[in-house]
Amino acid sequence: MPILFIRRTLLALGLVSMAAITPAMAQSYPAKPVRIIVPFAAGGPADVYARFMAQRLQDALGQSFVVDNRPGAGSVIGTDAVAKSTPDGYTLLLMSNAHTVDESLIANKPFQLMRDFVAVAPINYSDLVLVATPSLPDSTLKALIADAKARPGKLNYASSGPGTPYHMAGELFKSMAGVYLVHIPYRGSSGARTDVIGGQVDVMFDAVTTMAEQVKAGKVKALATTGKQRSEVLPDVPTLHEAGVPGYEATIWLGLMAPRGTPKAVVDKLNEAMSKIVGQPEIKQLWGKQGATPMVMSPEAFDKYMREDIAKWAGVIKTAHITVD
DSSP states (O other), X not given: OOHHHHHHHHHHHHHHHHHHHHHHHHHHOOSSOEEEEEOSOTTSHHHHHHHHHHHHHHHHHSSOEEEEEOOOGGGHHHHHHHHTSOSSSSEEEEEEHHHHHHHHHOTTOSOOHHHHEEEEEEEEEEEEEEEEOTTSSOOXXXXXXXXXXXXXXXXXXXXXXXXXXXXXXXXXXXXXHTOOOEEEEOSSHHHHHHHHHHTSSSXXXXXXXXXXXHHHTTSSEEEEEOSSSOOSSSTTSOBHHHHTOTTOOOEEEEEEEEETTOOHHHHHHHHHHHXXXXXXXXXXXXXXXXXXXXXXXXXXXXXXXXXXXXXXHHHHHHHHTOOOO
């Protein structure tokens, strides 16, 4: 029997075998605990919704989903840990639009988002709210802008770290409003939030989902929200567009990715489970009360969404000359 024929036969058998293994792998997945690495500090939206999804994925798929917070370096440390993990579906990345921003903002990362990861599924998005510490005299957006123009560099704003949605919202505001505020980066949103409430920092962009209760309790002053329309959670607070910065819009969105090479059958199974979870009417109602909107996309649609977001923020970063502090 010719050697070439034997090789072709073995190759064909190997391909058939692999095709049979993939559905079997998806059927048995997950067979052990799955780790979701959150490259942000505990207490922020990414951590909160990672734990929410972990519990429901555990219920849906019958295996533990464990949240592992790995903050640092603007999400680079935790993200790199996932990039270097085995691509078998047992290590996942809870990511946000901080990652699509970082593709243009942080040049020397040890990974590239769309090269080293595959899209699994989005989770939700929410507007941000610009809040001021109660001791700051400015109680409206126009007053803040006037104050910042009169005292350039004297006011500051907190963020959860370079490249995060809170940082980018602040830089976009500075560019569009024509003001200069000093950026005070933190290792996570909890520390930034605490210092704004305590008066150590003047203002901060924060997710409506985590700051709305502080606004309602009078611990901070809400100056404006960042969506196209007013937030249902804070309906009395104008948008930045309404209040003096025409065209301004910024959100925070979350999703899951896996290391490149993760079997498509596993990715599809995770996507199906997540889509069913966030598509439930009761989840939409619950998150709506918090200021978040569920997102449902196929892995292919989510991949396209992220590539478009990378291009969008690359343009903003270039036009506004935004750099990492």
